[in-house]
Amino acid sequence: MAAQDGSEGLGMETEENLQSESEVLSEDAGKGDGAGTEQASLTDGESSSPQALAVSNGDDSDEGKEMVEVKIIWNKNKYDLKIPLDGTGAKLKEKIHTLTGLPPAMQKVMYKGLLPEDKTLREIKVTNGAKIMVVGSTINDVLAVNTPKEVIQQEVKAEENKKEPLCRQKQHRKVLDKGKPEDVMPSIKGTKERLPTVPLSGMYNKSGGKVRLTFKLEQDQLWIGTKERTEKIPMGSIKNVVTEPIEGHEDYHMMAFQLGPTEASQYWVYWVPAQYVDAIKDTVLGKWQYF
Numbered sequence: 243m244a245a246q247d248g249s250e251g252l253g254m255e256t257e258e259n260l261q262s263e264s265e266v267l268s269e270d271a272g273k274g275d276g277a278g279t280e281q282a283s284l285t286d287g288e289s290s291s292p293q294a295l296a297v298s299n300g301d302d303s304d305e306g307k308e309m310v311e312v313k314i315i316w317n318k319n320k321y322d323l324k325i326p327l328d329g330t331g332a333k334l335k336e337k338i339h340t341l342t343g344l345p346p347a348m349q350k351v352m353y354k355g356l357l358p359e360d361k362t363l364r365e366i367k368v369t370n371g372a373k374i375m376v377v378g379s380t381i382n383d384v385l386a387v388n389t390p391k392e393v394i395q396q397e398v399k400a401e402e403n404k405k406e407p408l409c410r411q412k413q414h415r416k417v418l419d420k421g422k423p424e425d426v427m428p429s430i431k432g433t434k435e436r437l438p439t440v441p442l443s444g445m446y447n448k449s450g451g452k453v454r455l456t457f458k459l460e461q462d463q464l465w466i467g468t469k470e471r472t473e474k475i476p477m478g479s480i481k482n483v484v485t486e487p488i489e490g491h492e493d494y495h496m497m498a499f500q501l502g503p504t505e506a507s508q509y510w511v512y513w514v515p516a517q518y519v520d521a522i523k524d525t526v527l528g529k530w531q532y533f
Contacts, residue, residue, distance in 0.1 A: 431493035
């Protein structure tokens, strides 16, 4: 009986010890879960810090979504970005703004062509590791470029003022060095006169040959006559007229009629009497204020 009682007592004690040990283990396991949960919480906190967001852009709203990892290349910089595969191009631009500071409106995003804002990355078949090119300038960059605009304009103007006068340029000098033609028409400096009823004659062209100008107002034509031939030019086809006084002979001008879209089409005439210069320009360019 004693042995039986001892046996029963031992059985009860063992049962109690097992139950106690089980409770301790459960309690330790609970602590372990708590530590794991705390560690996981810390890990999550680190990955969701602002710095990490700038790289991975992971947030609570992306949980459970299929993600795709891409590389953003902008201004020689590379950024790794993780974004939902079902996100749109517009959403991608917002993420790029977070990474680079480049406003969405100023971005050109390239992936197999210009990336559409209204389609998802899945629809345009963006895959893991895809390289996405971004072109654009930040507002600060734009302001930095535009700020010295007035300074540049002043420099350009100063440079233009330094330009050599036309009459000193080699291409014109070879004609002007021949001197004033003996049969050139008289000139009157400082006055403006209407075109004469006779052709303007006694002038040189760029090759140094004699040339005369006849203004056929009834036909709206300018006749440029040389010893070889006469060119009949519609006044409406003349794009511009350039004039400049001849140094040392300011009562005469050198004059170019631009017959085509570029300056290469200019027809030069030298020793034009100064009193007719304004009338010629107004007539050819259709102002007609002298008639």
